Amino acid sequence: MVSMLLNVVGGSSQRRDLVRDINLKEMSKALGCGQLQTGTGLNQEQSLQRPGDTRWGSHYKSLKSLVDMFPTIVQVLEIVEKDKKDWKIRDQSSNLLRHFQSFDFVFYLHLMLTILGITNILSLALQRKDQDIVNAIKCVRATRLQLDELRRKKWENLLDEVYEFCDKNDISKLEMEEEYIDPQKRRKKSGITNKHYYEVDCYNEIIDWLLQKLLSRFNETSSQLLVCSAVFSPRDSFHDFNLENLMSLAKLYPHDFDSGGLRDLRHELGLYISDVRDDERISNLQILAELSQRMVKTEKLDRYPMVYRLLKLVLVLPVVTATVERCFSAMKIVKTHLRNRIGDEYMGNSLICYVEKEQMMKVTNEAVVHRFMTMKDRRFDNDD
Incomplete structure (x- = not known):
């Protein structure tokens, strides 16, 4: 749904300009009410961040910008919904408005924003090329502890944030002690309360799944292996x-x-x-x-x-570090559908140029020209 929102809101330069203009008006209004402070580096121009396919940090930035610009996005969707030129975009805007102004969306938005906020530091640490293994393993353990604490003690804090966001943006709240109604089966009784569904079936289940993934990916044996190998460092x-x-x-x-x-x-x-x-x-x-x-x-x-x-x-x-995973991610960019017959050697050379950008910047044009001039096996046309 967030990807669909980005396609609708950022699908044309006119709608992007609309987002910018409305956001400036909202910011000016907040400054006038004293909700924002002025100063160097504050209140920079904001825009919706499009998430990437491989970097979880980009998803975190997308959700942060969505929370910060939520009133602006709602206004843009309301304007696009009244547009009579394109009925497909109009229907998409109507569905997005209905979805984004629901308690269910607000809950998942804040849950994922909280989880990605905790794991973002670990994600950035594992992407470093000059990896410090000992500190990386400690960061994994600290992340697991924070997630465990989030599961045991922070449910009420998250619910307060969700309620506060709903009050601020005029979104209907759900009482946790009322019976949960499945949107797909409204006539069928669920037999559980909203609190049981959102806390047990959603909140606890997602965090437990993430903890299990971290434990299986960084188990005690692999962690011990990495920590012990780090003491070989000649630094x-x-x-x-x-x-x-x-x-x-x-x-x-x-x-x-x-x-x-x-x-x-x-x-x-x-x-x-x-x-x-x-x-x-x-x-x-x-x-x-x-x-x-x-x-x-x-x-x-x-x-x-x-x-x-x-x-x-x-x-x-x-x-097993992020360097190899970064190479596989680069393959999606280098080997496109227009290059579906690219050979192994040419693809390998292209990947090296893409992955090792810092080293390729050191190669001068004179060195490239000299390399081709000194090649012995060169093809000549018949006219030559």
Whole structure:
């Protein structure tokens, strides 16, 4: 329904200008009544944010803008509803008005806005390329705790916000102790109250589902695996190095480290950390990929083979981060219906150019021209 609203309200430049003009009038009215304050950076021009397909943060921005501009949106829909030129848009506006001015919509709007507000920080943290695994896992645990607290203690707070929004925008409220009426089956008795439906069947069920998803995606084993692997980081001269955590990490790979291998690994790790901290060629590194490359160049992999084996296993873990998911998202943009016969090599090169935009900006036009001028296998027309 929100997507349909964005298509109706933002479907033409005339309606977008209408949104802007009405929003300015509402803002001027609020400033005159003292509901808004003036100042630098305040009361910036607002617009409806269109949500993306893959970024949950964009959905959060869409719902925030919808709440802030709700009176403006209602006025625009009322104007479009009276338009006699396009009966399809007129019917859509009428249905949207009926839906958006219902208690059911207001409840779900505030519920999703509350949930996405809690998970937005975690969503932004997991999208970072330079991921700090330890802080990311702590952010996951903090998000789960906040959601659990929301389920146990914040129902009344959410209901107060919904009632306040209904009073502000002249929307009919539902009494929680009255019998719930199913909009699809109005003549059939539901046997439950509005409080039971909205609190148990909606509020608790949605939060429980989300908690289960977070628990299955970031279970104790995977969290321990990521936290233990983070202590291998060479940042700040191996400041996070922890022997016991690395031994716990190795125990998660019984096929690579048997009892004898674990004993040898413990001895090697003690010598390894003393060696690399005193070696200027390694002590100033920042990421694990550089550490593995430098161990090969300095021939330390022959001196510490068990440590290097564990390091290789750790390097496999980043394939589950947001970088790979970002590549799959880019495929929807690169491989469109007009490019349905694109080859694997060409698609791979196009994805690299799209995903690694920062690196591609460093390539100059002169370098590209020189690259094509020095190519040996070039096609020539017969006229040439």
